[in-house]
Amino acid sequence: MDRFMPLPPSLRHELLGARKAIVVAQIELRSLRIALALKRFNPSQPRAPAGSPNGGQWVGEGAPAHPSEKPRSASENSSGITLAGGFEQNQLGMRVQDFVSAHCKGKIRSVLPGQFLGVTIEDVMKAAKGGDSAARTCLKILGRDEYRK
Structure with missing residues (x-):
């Protein structure tokens, strides 16, 4: 004798529909978790070198990757050479538009404030120091590496 009674077709259909809804909700939840993780991920954030005690862990901007290192500014490396995020002395007299054309990817134009295109980088720096947001x-x-060529 069968221990379970067979379900009527209408109830069986409802049960399958409920199972399907649960699976769809689980998939949506997983995709939202992945999207959130990707939103927080920044591939250019510095990490501690593999040989250090904190190897592979994220470190803050300008923070030393190894406890024996000295903190340094984000715009210079250990040899004192200016990195992509900074400006060299000969670039300060360039107009923003000329700098963008020579050193930046085209996608920068969609986010760059347009009122500074005809202004020199040096003048933009002065305005920024004066409080112009x-x-x-x-x-x-x-200065963002993601916009540099």
């Missing part, structure tokens, strides 16, 4: 944004965007 749009000038600070302009410098920040120009």
Whole structure:
């Protein structure tokens, strides 16, 4: 004798529908978790070198990757050479538009404040130091490695 009674077709259909809804919800939840993880991931964030005690772990901007290292600014490496995020002395007299054309990817134009295109980088720096938030944004965007060629 069978221990379970067979379900009527209408109830069986409802049960399958409920199972399907649960599976769809689980898939949506997984995709949201992946999207959130990708949103927080920044491939250019510095990591501690493999040989150090904290090897592979994320370190903050300008923080030493190894406890024996000295903190340094984000715009210079150990040899003192300016990295992509900074400006060299000969670039300060360039207009922002000329700098963008020579050193940046085209996608920068969609986020760069347009009022500074005809202004020199040096003048944008002065405006930023004077408290102009749009000038600070302009410098920040120009300094991002993701927009550099």
